[in-house]
Amino acid sequence: MSGSVTVIGLGPGDAGTLTPDASSALDGATDLVGYSTYLDMVPDHVAATRHGSDNREEAARAAAALDLAADGRRVVVVSSGDPGVFAMAAAVLEQLDAPEPPERWSDVTVEVLPGVTAAQATAARAGAPLGHDFAVISLSDNLKPWPVIERRLDAVAAADLVIALYNPASRARPHQLSEAVDVLLRHRAPDTVVVLGRDVGRPGETIRIVSLAEVPDAGVDMRTVVIVGSSQTRRLTTSDGSVRAYTPRRYPGVDEA
């Protein structure tokens, strides 16, 4: 009897954003497969055997999950956020789409369950910066060339979309965020509203609202999601002194339509 692979996302980290479907999948699993840091975020009461691995081993991890399922196990592959956004769902499908996938995988049931992303959690805490058209772009050049990233940033900035940046910085790529900001500054004002969400939904969460010009020196690290506003994104100080950011639903030029 063949088993199943269910690819889930934990959401940003707190139990309050873990969907009931993902929670049920965890409770019914015999095996959990994932990056060790994410497996550590799975609630303690989940009894399944945990197979943790290093980051950047997505392909091997996906194959291991399919192998376990072929042995009849109910495997849950654990991502953070949404498993469909820069995470394990694509890695599992890539394995199934390989030129000659192992025959034993052919009866494995594969399901993907969506989750709340870090960008959405950051946006909610800050207000509503993603309230109008937006793009989601990873600055990591592990899997795509930097010129592709630059071209994409230039295009979405020129088209005045809000931009959520994932993987904004790392020790291996300390200059990429400032290079990205330089590209954005071709089309956006230096005082463009930017939201920095670090460890949102996890202990020590911080939300900062800064200007685009301040981003390169803002101490952004890999645990930070950067949401760069459009020309329309606004900063609002509420009566209790807290600062919010939002992008209005209306874009200039239609009032007279």
Next chain:
Amino acid sequence: MSGSVTVIGLGPGDAGTLTPDASSALDGATDLVGYSTYLDMVPDHVAATRHGSDNREEAARAAAALDLAADGRRVVVVSSGDPGVFAMAAAVLEQLDAPEPPERWSDVTVEVLPGVTAAQATAARAGAPLGHDFAVISLSDNLKPWPVIERRLDAVAAADLVIALYNPASRARPHQLSEAVDVLLRHRAPDTVVVLGRDVGRPGETIRIVSLAEVPDAGVDMRTVVIVGSSQTRRLTTSDGSVRAYTPRRYPGVDEA
């Protein structure tokens, strides 16, 4: 004593994607404010008074929620999907950011809770089409000029992002989707993989995987989310005959890096 406004998203519709935080907010509410169609999706056991209104009345609805909260009520504003994505969170913040908001709103606590969007739910059911950089664009020209929409579609298509299209068609705008497809075809092949998710997470849900050239005649309506793949998005037929779509994590040009 002032009350609170909590802006939540129900997710795509099924109880399995309603987050525990949103569920708790509903259980603790005295009043629910929202588009009547969405209020009808709130679980029956939620006892709060329901204030339903028509679609397109977002500003009045947001003001009504703040008024109720100023009277000390615990108000939950109900969107579908994520309230931060083309939904009520921005509408509430716009009210607070008006030139002279009513003094009585000043002590109202406002919180936004993220949710799973229709695009994410559609992507999960189809596989992982949002597995790489993507954009989310509404085709509705109620609140922005059509030339802005065209420019955005052209830019993100040229930059080869996956594109999730909201509000793809309506009786008032029957030709916009085909005009949008014409713009995308400047940069994408006619056989580009497209996912059509209709009523995902609701009764009668359908997922179809078609080509970009087939979209204009595919019977897309306002209850459909359209996810247009990048040049890299692939179609995969699994051993049980079901078709999936996914966008690989790797973009061409880095294998030799």
